[in-house]
Amino acid sequence: MSRAAERLKLLIHHLDRPPAALSAAPTSGQTFTHSHSHQLRYTFDTGLLTPEQRLSYEENGFILIKNLVSENDIDKFRQEFERICRQEVKVPGLVVMRDVAISKSEFIPDQKAVSKIQDFQEDPELFQYCTLPQILKYVECFTGPNIMAMHTMLINKPPDAGKKTSRHPMHQDLHYFSFRPADRIVCAWTAMEKVSRQNGCLVVLPGTHTGTLQEHDYPEWEGGVNKMYHGVRGYNPQHPRVHLEMEKGDTVFFHPLLIHGSGMNQTQGFRKAISCHYASADCYYIDVKGTTQENIEKEVKEIANKKYAMGDQITLKDTWALRGRLVQGVRTSL
Numbered sequence: 001m002s003r004a005a006e007r008l009k010l011l012i013h014h015l016d017r018p019p020a021a022l023s024a025a026p027t028s029g030q031t032f033t034h035s036h037s038h039q040l041r042y043t044f045d046t047g048l049l050t051p052e053q054r055l056s057y058e059e060n061g062f063i064l065i066k067n068l069v070s071e072n073d074i075d076k077f078r079q080e081f082e083r084i085c086r087q088e089v090k091v092p093g094l095v096v097m098r099d100v101a102i103s104k105s106e107f108i109p110d111q112k113a114v115s116k117i118q119d120f121q122e123d124p125e126l127f128q129y130c131t132l133p134q135i136l137k138y139v140e141c142f143t144g145p146n147i148m149a150m151h152t153m154l155i156n157k158p159p160d161a162g163k164k165t166s167r168h169p170m171h172q173d174l175h176y177f178s179f180r181p182a183d184r185i186v187c188a189w190t191a192m193e194k195v196s197r198q199n200g201c202l203v204v205l206p207g208t209h210t211g212t213l214q215e216h217d218y219p220e221w222e223g224g225v226n227k228m229y230h231g232v233r234g235y236n237p238q239h240p241r242v243h244l245e246m247e248k249g250d251t252v253f254f255h256p257l258l259i260h261g262s263g264m265n266q267t268q269g270f271r272k273a274i275s276c277h278y279a280s281a282d283c284y285y286i287d288v289k290g291t292t293q294e295n296i297e298k299e300v301k302e303i304a305n306k307k308y309a310m311g312d313q314i315t316l317k318d319t320w321a322l323r324g325r326l327v328q329g330v331r332t333s334l
């Protein structure tokens with residue numbers, strides 16, 4: 001068993017005991033009642049998750065499901081990604097990112113230049129990932145029945161060029177989102193091949209989803225940081241970390257407040273993963289003016305402007321409303 005799997009087993013075992021909040025000493029004058037149902041704020045009972053799985057997500061903010069996506073589907077996604085890199089297909093709205101360490105080098109029309117593609121909602125082949133029934137069944141446990149696919153990515157983490165720029169700093173995805181409530185948002189992230197500590201697997205801080213949205217900014221990394229790779233300012237480095245080592249097809253679902261990142265890719269291969277952020281269509285947009293999210297709104301506006309000449313009127317909210325796609329139920333609000 002891998003170290004990550006052992007750690008997960010320990011965590012699940014730990015959940016046999018009441019969650020920390022329940023075992024805390026009652027404050028003076030209060031009677032302490034033991035109520036499990038009252039405790040489940042992050043998940044719905046659709047008959048899919050076992051009580052252990054629900055408790056695990058409630059307490060840790062993520063759940064790993066092994067072998068959820070077939071090899072055949074993943075191979076199709078990989079082939080489409082390669083076609084996009086070779087510029088054989090053109091996808092409207094797609095954002096292509098190259099690692100900052102190689103962005104100034106000569107253009108190579110190959111996957112070697114591409115570290116991430118975002119917003120593939122107009123690519124029918126890749127968007128199939130977001131509509132896979134076995135994924136949506138899990139998503140529904142967190143969002144409820146009306147489901148929007150809000151953000152799509154295929155991450156092709158390159159071999160580190162020697163400057164550690166292949167790392168993704170510790171962050172909360174909610175920093176990028178201008179819709180709420182956070183508890184009705186979930187990310188599905190599927191390994192397209194074996195991901196390990198060597199090639200830069202996800203690293204999560206279990207339980208941090210119960211906190212609030214932290215201030216994010218560029219980390220002070222000597223070798224440079226990729227565009228928009230903001231990190232949590234001053235998270236507790238002592239907090240226990242879990243490395244999510246996964247096999248091809250394994251899928252992790254995680255809460256948008258869960259602090260996570262990924263380590264550097266110390267192999268010669270490109271570590272691939274595909275992901276989608278889902279939200280309940282019943283969520284509502286917020287104005288991020290005057291919040292810690294102003295800095296990311298500014299950057300997204302600049303990119304949207306450059307890409308679509310949108311003018312200054314565009315807000316973070318508009319960029320999300322344009323990209324979101326209904327995948328189940330009714331488009332009620334988003």
Ligand SMILES: CCCCCCCCCCCCCCCCC(=O)SCCNC(=O)CCNC(=O)[C@H](O)C(C)(C)COP(=O)(O)OP(=O)(O)OC[C@H]1O[C@@H](n2cnc3c(N)ncnc32)[C@H](O)[C@@H]1OP(=O)(O)O
Pocket residue numbers: 095096097098099100103104118151173176225226227228229230300303304307318319322323
């Ligand atoms: C309908 C509106 C849509 C608007 C789209 C907005 C984008 C979406 C953002 C939403 C984020 C949600 C994410 C949630 C999950 C968390 C994350 O994933 S965080 C990290 C996300 N990263 C990004 O979103 C980066 C998006 N990438 C880009 O926008 C582009 O790839 C780019 C970095 C702007 C570069 O694109 P492009 O302009 O086509 O590239 P060049 O012409 O080659 O370079 C221009 C300029 O930029 C420098 N550069 C290139 N790559 C990088 C890089 N990785 N990091 C930093 N800088 C980079 C390059 O060197 C050039 O610089 P110069 O000084 O002008 O020469």
Ligand SMILES: Nc1ncnc2c1ncn2[C@@H]1O[C@H](COP(=O)(O)OP(=O)(O)OP(=O)(O)O)[C@@H](O)[C@H]1O
Pocket residue numbers: 167168169170197200201203219231243260261262263264
């Ligand atoms: N100086 C830093 N500031 C913020 N985040 C960091 C820093 N260094 C690493 N990280 C982040 O911490 C996480 C783990 O990084 P790291 O590369 O150290 O892990 P690892 O290689 O998986 O672990 P180890 O080196 O212990 O085997 C990643 O998300 C990475 O981006």
Ligand SMILES: O=C(O)CCC(=O)C(=O)O
Pocket residue numbers: 153155157168173202260261262273
């Ligand atoms: O695949 C990875 O390295 C993690 C990326 C990530 O967390 C993100 O883009 O939000």
Ligand SMILES: [Fe+2]
Pocket residue numbers: 171172173260
């Ligand atoms: Fe993330």
Ligand SMILES: [Mg+2]
Pocket residue numbers: 263264
């Ligand atoms: Mg390391």
